[in-house]
Amino acid sequence: MHPVSPLQILTVSDESIALAVEYLRHGKLVSFPTETVYGLGADATSKEATASIYTTKGRPSNNPLIIHVKSLEDAQLLGVFNEAARSLTEKYWPGPLTIVVPIREGAKVYPAPHYTVDTIAIRCPSHPVSYELLHAFGKPIAAPSANRSGRISATKAIDVYDDFKDAPGNLALILDGGDCPEGIESTIVDCTNVQPVVLRHGSIILDELSIDSIKTSELTSTSGMMRSPGLLSSHYAPSLPVRINASHLKEGEVLLGFGSAMDEIATHGLNLSPEGDLEEAAHNLYSYLRQLDIPRWKGIAVMPIPDEGLGKAINDRLRRASAPR
Numbered sequence: 338m339h340p341v342s343p344l345q346i347l348t349v350s351d352e353s354i355a356l357a358v359e360y361l362r363h364g365k366l367v368s369f370p371t372e373t374v375y376g377l378g379a380d381a382t383s384k385e386a387t388a389s390i391y392t393t394k395g396r397p398s399n400n401p402l403i404i405h406v407k408s409l410e411d412a413q414l415l416g417v418f419n420e421a422a423r424s425l426t427e428k429y430w431p432g433p434l435t436i437v438v439p440i441r442e443g444a445k446v447y448p449a450p451h452y453t454v455d456t457i458a459i460r461c462p463s464h465p466v467s468y469e470l471l472h473a474f475g476k477p478i479a480a481p482s483a484n485r486s487g488r489i490s491a492t493k494a495i496d497v498y499d500d501f502k503d504a505p506g507n508l509a510l511i512l513d514g515g516d517c518p519e520g521i522e523s524t525i526v527d528c529t530n531v532q533p534v535v536l537r538h539g540s541i542i543l544d545e546l547s548i549d550s551i552k553t554s555e556l557t558s559t560s561g562m563m564r565s566p567g568l569l570s571s572h573y574a575p576s577l578p579v580r581i582n583a584s585h586l587k588e589g590e591v592l593l594g595f596g597s598a599m600d601e602i603a604t605h606g607l608n609l610s611p612e613g614d615l616e617e618a619a620h621n622l623y624s625y626l627r628q629l630d631i632p633r634w635k636g637i638a639v640m641p642i643p644d645e646g647l648g649k650a651i652n653d654r655l656r657r658a659s660a661p662r
């Protein structure tokens with residue numbers, strides 16, 4: 338029999354939030370829902386606590402963390418905002434936008450506990466549970482996505498549990514606040530220069546980022562000094578191989594479909610959105626990939642997703658999931 342995991346999973350209540358705060362104060366990790374995906378949170382002001390995120394996830398030490406705050410005012414204590422940072426955050430916070438800005442001198446947070454940084458990624462989430470936790474804790478929370486490094490992000494508490502139950506590391510508690518509504522990570526915009534640059538496609542679509550002259554970064558390779566080290570080409574990967582833009586099934590594959598044409602290709606698999614709705618597809622993406630990722634199949638074939646709006650973020654994740662490992 339499996340030993341019972343010491344990892345707790347509790348539905349959100351005043352009591353479980355209070356317990357989460359207790360754990361955070363003692364340097365433990367707490368997983369909590371955001372509007373995008375579940376986060377693996379630590380007291381951002383503690384070097385030891387943020388360092389334990391790396392050992393718990395198996396995260397490379399050169400990949401900095403996003404710092405979560407409850408308000409724009411709190412964010413401005415940590416980072417230096419230029420015009421672009423101000424207008425983007427005024428428009429999209431709270432919400433699934435992360436901005437990268439110069440770190441404020443003397444800011445007592447550890448987005449990268451293993452070295453010194455001159456920039457910081459900050460996000461003010463809109464999920465009520467994120468807000469309640471940040472408010473009750475009273476300090477910023479450092480949090481990457483709550484999955485083992487390189488694997489699929491988690492949009493359900495049970496998926497976090499499955500990833501960490503056998504080796505919880507420093508993770509003590511998962512706050513179960515239901516499914517994450519958006520299902521895909523935040524959009525990251527680098528605002529360290531006058532010209533903002535999108536580093537990661539995400540939940541806020543680019544056409545919406547109605548700011549003059551926004552650019553999309555070409556920095557997706559592993560070469561050179563990366564501006565976003567988390568954007569390695571192989572990432573978000575299930576155990577099974579993933580084949581994208583599939584128009585038919587190969588022997589042993591299962592289909593991750595999109596739109597009404599799925600029935601013509603396969604009788605088994607899951608459909609991200611029978612109606613061809615990209616929001617619905619983003620919401621289902623990670624949980625469906627996890628469901629199909631079982632030894633019964635040899636691989637996951639994914640139908641083409643239109644490369645527009647949220648489809649850009651979905652395709653970005655699928656490309657990384659299908660990249661050579």
Ligand code: TXA
Nearest residue numbers: 373376401456457458481482522523564565566567568
């Ligand atoms: O939606 C989200 O953003 C979720 C939820 C939990 O907030 N978080 C998330 O964190 O996706 P993570 O660690 O899985 O991805 C953060 C990305 C990584 O690619 C990392 O390299 C990049 O943000 N990043 C962090 N700090 C950065 C910085 N100062 N400059 C550039 N990129 C940075």
Ligand code: MG
Nearest residue numbers: 481482483490
């Ligand atoms: Mg991640």
